[in-house]
Amino acid sequence: MTGWVAANLISVLNGLAIGALLFVLAVGLSLVFGMMDVLNLAHGALFVVGAYLAAALTGGGASWGAFLGALGLAAVIGLLGGGLLSVMTEPLRRRSHLDQALLTLGVALIVAELLQIVFGDDPLAVPAPPGLDGSTSVFGAAYPTYRLVLIGVGAVLAVGVWLLVERTTLGALVRATVADRDMVAAIGVDNRRVKITVFALGSLLATVAGVLGGPVYGASVGLDSTVLILALVVVVIGGLGSVRGALVGALVIGQIESLGRALLPDLASFVLFGALALVLIVRPRGLFGGRSGATA
Amino acid sequence: MTDVSQQAEVPDNVVGGTASVTDPGRRRSPLTIAVVVVVVLVLAAAPLFLAPFATTTLTRLLVFGLLAVSLDLLVGVTGLPSLGHAAYFGAGAYAAGWVSVHVTAAIPVPLLVGAVVGGVAAAATGWVAVRSAGVYFLMLTLAIGEVLAQLAQSWDSVTGGANGLSGIPAARLGGEPLVNAGYLYWYVLVVGLVAFALVWLLARSPFGAALRGIRDNEPRMRAIGYPTVVHKYAAFVAAGTVAGAAGSLLAAQQRLVTPSDLGFTTAALVLLAVVIGGAGTLWGPVVGAAVVILVRDALGPGLGGHGELLLGIVFVLVVYLLPRGAAGLAGLRPFRRRRP
Amino acid sequence: MTPALSCHGLRRSFGALRAVDDVDLTVEAGARHALIGPNGAGKSTVFRLLSGRMRPDAGTVRLADRDVTRLSEVARCRLGMSQTLQHTSLFASLTAAETVALAVRRHGPTGGGARIEPWPRRHPAVDARCAELLADVGLADVAARPVPALSHGERKQLEVALALACAPTVLMLDEPAAGMSPAESARLLALLDGLPREVTVLFVEHDLDLVFDLADRVTVLHLGRVLLSGTPDEVRASDAVREAYLGTGRREELFTS
Numbered sequence: 001m002t003g004w005v006a007a008n009l010i011s012v013l014n015g016l017a018i019g020a021l022l023f024v025l026a027v028g029l030s031l032v033f034g035m036m037d038v039l040n041l042a043h044g045a046l047f048v049v050g051a052y053l054a055a056a057l058t059g060g061g062a063s064w065g066a067f068l069g070a071l072g073l074a075a076v077i078g079l080l081g082g083g084l085l086s087v088m089t090e091p092l093r094r095r096s097h098l099d100q101a102l103l104t105l106g107v108a109l110i111v112a113e114l115l116q117i118v119f120g121d122d123p124l125a126v127p128a129p130p131g132l133d134g135s136t137s138v139f140g141a142a143y144p145t146y147r148l149v150l151i152g153v154g155a156v157l158a159v160g161v162w163l164l165v166e167r168t169t170l171g172a173l174v175r176a177t178v179a180d181r182d183m184v185a186a187i188g189v190d191n192r193r194v195k196i197t198v199f200a201l202g203s204l205l206a207t208v209a210g211v212l213g214g215p216v217y218g219a220s221v222g223l224d225s226t227v228l229i230l231a232l233v234v235v236v237i238g239g240l241g242s243v244r245g246a247l248v249g250a251l252v253i254g255q256i257e258s259l260g261r262a263l264l265p266d267l268a269s270f271v272l273f274g275a276l277a278l279v280l281i282v283r284p285r286g287l288f289g290g291r292s293g294a295t296a
Numbered sequence: 297m298t299d300v301s302q303q304a305e306v307p308d309n310v311v312g313g314t315a316s317v318t319d320p321g322r323r324r325s326p327l328t329i330a331v332v333v334v335v336v337l338v339l340a341a342a343p344l345f346l347a348p349f350a351t352t353t354l355t356r357l358l359v360f361g362l363l364a365v366s367l368d369l370l371v372g373v374t375g376l377p378s379l380g381h382a383a384y385f386g387a388g389a390y391a392a393g394w395v396s397v398h399v400t401a402a403i404p405v406p407l408l409v410g411a412v413v414g415g416v417a418a419a420a421t422g423w424v425a426v427r428s429a430g431v432y433f434l435m436l437t438l439a440i441g442e443v444l445a446q447l448a449q450s451w452d453s454v455t456g457g458a459n460g461l462s463g464i465p466a467a468r469l470g471g472e473p474l475v476n477a478g479y480l481y482w483y484v485l486v487v488g489l490v491a492f493a494l495v496w497l498l499a500r501s502p503f504g505a506a507l508r509g510i511r512d513n514e515p516r517m518r519a520i521g522y523p524t525v526v527h528k529y530a531a532f533v534a535a536g537t538v539a540g541a542a543g544s545l546l547a548a549q550q551r552l553v554t555p556s557d558l559g560f561t562t563a564a565l566v567l568l569a570v571v572i573g574g575a576g577t578l579w580g581p582v583v584g585a586a587v588v589i590l591v592r593d594a595l596g597p598g599l600g601g602h603g604e605l606l607l608g609i610v611f612v613l614v615v616y617l618l619p620r621g622a623a624g625l626a627g628l629r630p631f632r633r634r635r636p
Numbered sequence: 637m638t639p640a641l642s643c644h645g646l647r648r649s650f651g652a653l654r655a656v657d658d659v660d661l662t663v664e665a666g667a668r669h670a671l672i673g674p675n676g677a678g679k680s681t682v683f684r685l686l687s688g689r690m691r692p693d694a695g696t697v698r699l700a701d702r703d704v705t706r707l708s709e710v711a712r713c714r715l716g717m718s719q720t721l722q723h724t725s726l727f728a729s730l731t732a733a734e735t736v737a738l739a740v741r742r743h744g745p746t747g748g749g750a751r752i753e754p755w756p757r758r759h760p761a762v763d764a765r766c767a768e769l770l771a772d773v774g775l776a777d778v779a780a781r782p783v784p785a786l787s788h789g790e791r792k793q794l795e796v797a798l799a800l801a802c803a804p805t806v807l808m809l810d811e812p813a814a815g816m817s818p819a820e821s822a823r824l825l826a827l828l829d830g831l832p833r834e835v836t837v838l839f840v841e842h843d844l845d846l847v848f849d850l851a852d853r854v855t856v857l858h859l860g861r862v863l864l865s866g867t868p869d870e871v872r873a874s875d876a877v878r879e880a881y882l883g884t885g886r887r888e889e890l891f892t893s
Binding site (some may be wrong): 500 | 658665709713714719721727734755757801802861
């Protein structure tokens with residue numbers, strides 16, 4: 001067992017790093033979906049906005065100022081973008097889920113094309129901040145320092161989001177809305193304010209994840225749909241609207257992406273789909289999905 | 297909805313009127329028949345007075361239109377919005393292309409192989425998706441489509457990887473290769489019309505009526521004894537088969553199949569075509585497909601290859617302004633989910 | 637003689653609330669059996685457990701001599717159990733005749749309902765059966781009208797036609813007369829009264845006049861349990877039933893109206 005872990009340590013660590021990033025990305029998607037039934041297909045585009053922002057600001061050379069500036073700017077853009085998306089889906093509230101999803105799909109296409117026009121077709125690299133661009137020895141194996149930091153940052157954000165959802169008034173509202181939206185509306189809480197807040201915070205996490213993921217994934221055309229799929233799979237496996245589900249789903253998918261690709265390079269896509277299918281057969285509402293309803 | 301049979305002046309070709317039983321007074325108006333005949337004749341004569349380039353664009357439009365029709369069987373008739381439908385289109389295209397390269401390009405072999413592989417791919421993956429509903433279905437089909445697209449990208453030995461499957465020979469009819477743009481167009485047109493007619497008949501059959509019942513109210517369909525998952529699965533496989541046939545036409549027309557042909561963008565664009573045209577009408581999505589292809593291929597170059605930007609804007613506008621699509625503009629009401 | 641429908645020890649909880657608690661019910665073949673009780677007595681839940689829409693936590697359901705507890709709603713319908721729902725739940729894009737045709741094709745004279753028939757074909761027998769059913773419930777004039785254009789009462793009638801089109805041996809009606817005009821209600825009563833005795837009817841109803849006009853057997857539920865099962869006269873004479881209705885009924889009116 002220890003031998004196996006040592007041999008695949010790099011892959012396991014990579015999986016943790018991907019998982020940390022996926023959690024930050026997926027938790028916003030999960031909460032918006034679980035709360036408001038809005039499937040935000042522009043979530044991947046928000047991630048890529050963050051990635052390109054990091055590439056643009058650090059393009060003149062890696063520096064902490066540029067990296068932190070990108071993080072801050074990405075956070076602001078995420079908040080505004082999420083708020084805008086929330087307002088845009090509002091008139092469609094009475095229409096089918098499909099219409100809301102289609103709207104965000106249209107936004108995703110527009111954003112992706114605009115980024116391509118501004119930044120060109122070639123993938124851009126994002127350097128890690130100074131001091132984190134080297135590698136660290138982990139049990140004798142050299143491993144990129146930035147990814148270790150990423151695992152740590154992901155853990156901190158996970159705890160932060162968990163505290164926000166479990167320990168604050170806003171979090172209580174969010175959980176109550178996931179459980180029973182009509183009841184929350186009935187006790188006089190303005191659904192729209194909760195929705196805008198969660199949408200904005202979820203989008204903030206997506207753009208921030210884009211910046212954080214920059215040194216790993218870079219910024220490229222088509223990255224938006226790749227990360228969107230991964231985030232959706234995480235959300236489906238974990239269960240909609242569940243922070244714990246998003247965390248477990250992200251860690252599982254992170255390992256599948258990393259270990260799966262290392263051990264079964266040809267089958268990685270199938271392993272991903274197989275995991276998804278397996279979870280849905282055994283637990284149709286995801287591992288931690290609530291709201292199973294009386295008819296389940 | 298309005299009683300379609302009373303609007304004699306409007307073409308009554310909205311799918312979903314009725315099968316035999318229920319509306320004995322319903323007749324095709326002579327005008328409808330005349331419109332259909334004129335459209336078919338104009339389409340058939342098009343290569344005679346169009347430049348080869350325009351004929352090729354029209355061919356591509358027909359291919360995409362057939363894909364849109366197959367998706368409408370899911371979205372409009374059955375109420376299953378799929379974001380992974382391009383996967384079966386691509387599976388059919390790769391299969392038809394591979395057969396043309398390695399076995400024979402003689403019609404109808406690539407066509408049949410493409411249709412069968414599209415159907416088999418839909419059968420192999422669809423059973424997970426049809427057990428879900430609503431937005432879950434959207435997410436699962438998206439994930440399935442992306443997995444198949446990644447498979448196309450990574451299975452180098454068969455698909456040619458990221459470069460695509462190239463060197464597909466021209467389709468052959470009676471030993472003669474269809475290299476002339478006009479002949480190729482007619483081949484695509486004939487297959488497209490036949491496939492459209494089959495989907496049309498299916499949508500008006502008792503099976504089609506059951507699918508519309510599922511779209512309107514699935515729990516009630518279960519309560520009157522329909523195993524709805526079986527019906528949805530059958531519709532999914534049928535749609536995949538038609539998409540596979542459309543894919544084989546793509547292979548014959550482009551002579552090249554790339555992973556982007558079954559990727560997310562293609563899936564999103566074909567869904568856009570269905571939404572623009574009006575889901576549930578079958579002919580509307582063909583119009584929608586024409587709009588999408590023309591914007592992307594005809595206006596795109598003028599926008600520096602960014603026709604998709606325009607399509608994204610169209611997408612947003614259509615969702616807000618035309619909830620029933622272009623068919624809604626024509627005064628026809630496709631049957632959307634409504635509370636009675 | 638085997639009862640047409642029965643359940644034993646049926647239980648279902650929602651959280652801490654025991655909505656249905658150890659209910660035994662026997663519906664004899666050919667009976668006109670009413671299920672009544674004050675609001676919140678668990679009538680609708682029992683109904684859903686019997687029809688298969690909802691799974692019981694414990695207990696068994698038998699249709700004739702067959703244990704159907706583990707069978708789905710679809711399978712139970714194929715075995716002859718058919719239902720109308722309390723809140724009309726129909727198909728927004730179909731006409732009245734198309735709606736009935738769906739069920740007739742599945743259960744009716746063509747007999748091929750289990751098959752998937754992917755091409756249009758005329759079935760005169762289906763047309764005739766649809767026309768007959770619509771005439772029976774009084775909808776012959778509006779057969780070609782889309783469901784959203786029907787009045788509330790007409791939709792309730794269509795529900796009944798749809799349920800009858802499933803060729804049931806056990807017909808289950810959840811508040812069939814709710815919202816109907818007195819004339820419509822009278823027609824419904826006549827229709828149900830005129831059904832052949834091979835069809836067993838189990839119905840939930842608030843309108844006690846209709847209950848005592850139609851039912852030959854009445855079961856009273858109260859707080860998820862069976863309070864009494866007997867003939868209409870026995871129920872009318874029971875003090876316990878009166879207490880259940882009056883004792884809680886007054887208070888409930890405050891909540892429900």
